[in-house]
Amino acid sequence: MPKLVSSNLVKGKIINISPPQTLALSFLIIIAIGACLLKLPGASTTYISWVDALFTATSATTVTGLVVVDTGADFTVFGQTVIMCLIQIGGLGLMTFAVLVIMMIGKKIGLQQRILVQEAFNQTSLGGLVRLVKHLFIFTIVIEFVAFLILSIRLVPEYGLQKGLFHSLFNTISAFNNAGFSLWPDNLSQYVGDPIVNIVITGLFITGGIGFTVLLDLWTKRNFRTLSLHSKLMIVGTLIINTTAALLIFILEYSNPGTLGGLPLADKMWGAYFQGVTPRTAGFNTLDIAQMTTPSLLLTIVLMFIGAGSASTGSGIKLTTFIVMILATITFLRGKSETVVFKRAIKMKTILRALAIIVISFLFVLFALFILTITENAPFLEIVFEVFSAFGTVGLSMGLTPDLTTAGKAVIMMMMFIGRVGPLTMAFTLAKPKKAPIRHPEDEVITG
Secondary structure: OOOEEEEEOOOOEEEEEOHHHHHHHHHHHHHHHHHHHHOOHHHEOOOOOHHHHHHHHHHHHOOOOOOOOOHHHHEOHHHHHHHHHHHHHHHHOHHHHHHHHHHHOOOOOOHHHHHHHHHHOOOOOOOOHHHHHHHHHHHHHHHHHHHHHHHHHHHHHHHOHHHHHHHHHHHHHHHHOOOOOOOOOOOOHHHOOOHHHHHHHHHHHHHHHHOHHHHHHHHHHOOHHHOOHHHHHHHHHHHHHHHHHHHHHHHHHOOOOOOOOOOOHHHHHHHHHHHHHOOOOOOOOOOOHHHOOHHHHHHHHHHHHHOOOOOOOOOOOOHHHHHHHHHHHHHHHOOOOOEEEOOEEEOHHHHHHHHHHHHHHHHHHHHHHHHHHHHOOOOHHHHHHHHHHHHOOOOOOOOOHHHOOHHHHHHHHHHHHHHHHOHHHHHHHHOOOOOOOOOOOOOOOOOO
C-alpha cells in the first residue's frame, strides 16, 4: 500500500500515513467540525447534547440519514444548512473538494493527491482520476440544478418562495448524495402518490448511486456495447435488482393496511416503486417502515447490505461486489476455470477482493449486532434493521434510532463511519498489509 509521509515538527519524527488512514482521518475531521457547528446555540431550536450533535454530524457526513432529533423542527435554518453542507462534502468526498481547490488555484495535481482520490473512489489505476474529478463536479452541479428547479416548481406554490426553495435545495442535495435526510417529520410519506416528487427524488439517488465512473463512461461512449465491463454490470444489475425489488414490495405489501393496503392502485405502484429502489443507500421513505411485513423488511435488509455502486455517493458492499460473487459461485458450481460475463473474464484478484469485502463487512455487522443486543432493550429485528441500515449508510429505520442508548449511538456511529469509508479501507486503516517475501507449498484443506 503506498504511503503518504508527513513530518511531526514538534517531536521531529516522521509519521507514515497510508491513503486509507488519510481518507478515514479526513472524514473524522469533517465530522468533528460538523458536530461543533451543530452544537452552537444558533444551530438548534432546542437543547441538543454533544452526543446527538455528533450523531447528526456523523449521519450527515456519511450520507446515512439516521436521526435522533427532528431535522426540520429541532434545527434552525443555519443548522439545516450545516447538515446540507456536510451531506454534500461527505457524498462527494473531502479529497474530491481538495483536488478541485488545487485545480482552481492552478496548481498541478501531485502523485499523493492522485493516490488519495484513487483510494476514495476505489479505482484500480491512477489514470484518468483528474478527469473523473472534473466530470464529477460538472455532473453534480448540472444534475442538482435541474432537479432543484423541478422540485421548486412543485414545492414553491405549496410552501411559498423562501421555504419552498430551501426545501427543494435541501432535498435535492440529500437525494443526489443518497443521504435520506428530510425536513418533514414523516420524510416523504405525504408524497407517496406524487409523480414529480417520486421521479425526481428516485432519479437523483439512482443517478448518484450508480457511480461517477459509470456516468462518465456513458457520457463519453454513449453506446452500451462499447462500455466498460464495470459499467455494463452496474447498469444491468441496477435495472434487474430495482425492478425485482419494486415488484416484490408491490406483491408483499399490496394488502397491508399499514403501507399500501389503503391506497389507490396508482399510489400503490408509486409507493412500491419508491420503496423498492430506496433501500440501496438512499434512505428516503414514502411508506411507514415499521408497518411493513417481515418478508419486506428482510428484503430491505438484503438490499441495504448490497448497497450502491463503486465511486458513488452510496455505500454497502457495492452491487458489483455482489454480482461478482454470484458469478464466481455459478462458475464454481459449473466446474469452469474462468468467471466470464459479457465475453470478458473477471480477474481472480477481483474475485478475492469481493470475497474479502463481504467477509469483513459481515464481521463488522455481526460485531455491532452482538454489542447492540447487550446495550439495547429492543426487538431483535429492529436491531438487525438498524445495524444494516447504518452499515449501508441507508438511513431507514423501524423507529429504534431516537431510543438508542449512548452506547448504542456510539455503535451505530461506528457502523455509519465504516460503511462510508468502506470495510476494506477500514481494514487497511487498522492493519498493516505486507507482501510475503517467500512462497509456501500448497496443501489441501477439506471444506464444505
